[in-house]
Amino acid sequence: MRGRRLAFDYGDVRIGVAACDADAILVSPLKVLQAHSKTLLAEISAIIAEVQPIRIYVGLPVNMSGTSGDSAEKATNFAKVLFEEFAVEVLMIDERLSTVSAQRKLKDAGISTRESKTLIDAMAAVAILEQGLASETR
Helix, strand or coil, X not given: CCCCEEEEECCCCEEEEEEECCXXXXXXXXXXXXXXXXXXHHHHHHHHHHHCCCEEEEEECECCCXXXXXXXXXXXXXXXXXXXHHXXXXXXEECCCHHHHHHHHHHHCCCCHHHHCCCHHHHHHHHHHHHHHHHHCC
């Protein structure tokens, strides 16, 4: 299906955001939001107005054992808020290795660990979006 998609890597401190083009070929990091910002919903609203996604993916932080904990519950609650506020389909994506994948990509690009701290969340959102797009073609 043609149309842009968004992905969020929800965290207690930061929320990484990524988007793809209308043909779902190119995935790019957009920004990192502060999770406790008083303007968080307004910032997300502005992103949604700009991107006009047909679907949103939210990373589900499942433990390596397959169990879920507090982080998974928080991400699920965040996804519910997105759906209720913006009436866009929201799907959860297992993000077990998204941060590891993001760290590896940044290291391969020659970006130091210190420099990458601000990029990791957005790059994790890229990994989540890539997984979501791959699941659409299965």
